[in-house]
């Protein structure tokens with residue numbers, strides 16, 4: 133198993149394009165062709181985690197939080213980031229981070245939290261835009277099926293739970309082959325008219341090159357006429373936070389107790405209990421105060437996240453209950469999610485969940 137087999141698998145599910153502009157997700161240290169003896173999965177990378185990797189014969193650490201976030205100009209061990217990187221280099225341990233690209237995926241960090249709470253009918257709280265293009269391509273009637281199939285097989289035409297979506301319209305294409313052209317239809321310097329279909333598809337950004345390659349390979353023309361147009365549409369399955377519902381309303385205080393149990397919280401900081409029952413639950417793993425307006429718009433009864441500042445608690449303002457369950461606590465099951473997916477896809481590969489708790493916050 134090479135490092136690139138693992139990174140390709142993870143990035144096919146959680147494309148790096150989904151990460152936020154400030155992030156540094158992806159392969160941080162290690163050659164793509166490095167033979168991997170085992171992968172240790174954790175939320176953070178600390179010196180203790182590197183020691184665990186060495187002891188358990190893992191030469192890859194897959195962490196949610198990137199240990200290197202901004203430029204490192206020196207490596208002289210003056211802080212834990214420099215020491216961790218140095219230790220990894222000295223011991224030949226690769227570092228891979230899967231961060232906001234996992235946060236911004238409807239089956240990532242937040243899906244795991246929602247599953248732990250038993251939420252149903254989950255939707256992304258703040259869907260992302262800028263992830264979708266529209267592809268228009270002109271095909272002679274004779275080659276419609278072949279080109280359509282190639283484009284769909286490459287992953288275009290996916291809208292929510294619907295696949296193989298396209299729109300087609302008939303028309304006439306005209307062209308005149310000139311110079312060194314070797315036309316599939318027609319003769320040099322003669323204007324041709326051909327009955328063509330215009331096919332239109334939604335294409336996710338990270339699939340663009342694969343789709344265009346498949347389209348060109350299946351298309352009979354020497355020069356394929358097509359447009360790839362960015363759209364402002366939001367992608368309903370990608371973005372920050374989730375909102376879903378509990379099967380039955382749960383008494384508010386009992387629900388707060390349940391959260392505390394489920395996530396092993398040292399404490400749950402919450403705003404005033406403003407209604408007796410909870411049914412609609414919004415959530416975001418990690419620092420999620422920025423999504424409070426979206427949770428309020430979604431008419432959630434409670435918003436579960438972490439890292440709220442004092443003044444931000446006031447913004448609940450009688451709309452909902454804010455429950456700050458702690459950053460580590462909210463994201464701890466991310467490691468479990470990654471370990472499950474890797475084990476399922478690479479059954480004979482050594483995937484190990486860390487036994488350490490890397491939470492830097494303690495409670496009295």
Ligand SMILES: [Zn+2]
Pocket residue numbers: 197417418419459463
């Ligand atoms: Zn986090």
